[in-house]
Amino acid sequence: MSPCCHSTDTPRSSAFRRASVSVSNDRSYSLACEYRSRVIRASSCIRSRGGGPRAVKQVCQWLPPSFILPSSPSARYHPDMSETLRDSRERAGLSQAQLALRSGVAQPNIAAYESGRRNPSAAMVDRLRSAMRPLPHEALEQHREELKELAAKYGLSNVRVFGSAGQGTDTAQSDLDILVTRSPHVGLLTIAEFSVVAEQLLGVAVDVVTDGGLPADHPILRSAVAA
Template sequence: MKFDRIHAPRIVRAARLDRGMSQAELSRAAGMSQPNVAAIETGTRTPSAEALTRLLQAADYRPSLAVEEHSEAIVETGARHGLRDIRVFGSIATGTDHFASDIDLLARVDSGRGYFDIAAFVNAVEELTGFAVDVIVDDERLPAFLASVLMVPAVTGPESRPARFTRVPRSSKSGADVARDNLLQSLDAINAFVVHATSGGRNELVRDSSAYASGCMAVIRAAALFEVDDFAEFLRATPDEVVNALRAMRDMASHSGYRAMNGEFLWVSLTVELPPYLALWRRAAQEAGTG
């Protein structure tokens, strides 16, 4: 996460009001003085990057607020890179997003566009919002669970302006319930990548294909689950060797590049090795919700 300090007055105040906190409550939660928080909100003091992050974390600044603020720019950026009919799903769609949440987007991609355009769009939205962004391509392999997702403003014609996205009110669920829901939504996103990667069969999982990229994203997202403290309770039954294997595969996919990934091994991981753990993690989260 990287938030622009220039916008500190606006986003700190927005986060605090969204959380229903007073300046005094926020200052106590962030370990700062109330006059310091007031000065930051009025713009008379510019916080350090560390102080801004501490304030936003204490206020549980949600990506919903950033998407709402930048919705038109998100659509305009998508149009420049051939992404249209942009929608949001996951925790933002249900009001259960929090400071550690990603922005999960579903979009149609124009013919002739490739992953350079998708990556450029992702980078631009991350710079706009300060949050990590994932994009799933809406095509014939779209998983069924994404059939009804909340619409982010879409351009319906050449003369129309995009309607503003309005955030869903913050959920009143407990922290544990929110963590469980966020894990289940993350698992849905991982499953979407797995389905996209494998639904065309082994012969389509070839280097530089969209299926191959989705398979790598499934691995990257699965490894990322173990970096979210709130998920630890639901993932604790995972053997250390599996966690280490996911991290090693994540490093190969995202750092060493696709050349380090063997297509046959990736196919086995996506169709044989990973699914039982996705089921294990989902079961742990669902059972926690009924306990």
């Protein structure tokens, strides 16, 4: 491969200067940047071989119609993203300080993202949205009776909680650990199905343990509390 294909020089053609971005989310932007990177490398090769601006413009046409190159850092940020983050946080009933505590992201940074002064990466958006989800013990409080009714439909009873959710030390990354008593006819597939449906109900990851095989002095039995 010719050394020119590794050039990092950015073409300054009018095609790049006039480009703007219109993407619906950070994932789309990341894909657009990937296309842009390929175009920059290819167009550098063309220019080094005397292709000129016209050849560079032809390379830009390789992009799909839905992806147009960002011309400035400010264009990277979708105008609705700041409102989306703010609205999501408010719907979760969290202040910026509470979201900062849950996510580990500094509150001034969250404020800058919501105002549009800073552009969060796709990973940062995922991190913040994950932290906006209810904590396992909060989800349990909201759907306590529904969870018990759901368990009964699957032949499960005596629903209890253990682990961090039972101790009130759970975080946005915690699971809801549930201890149940199963009827004799209930098998592993039924328990697995209950776990999936419970996750859909609560909006958090759920781990289900049955008490049938646990010795009387098992730590789970000692720490479990009624749901």
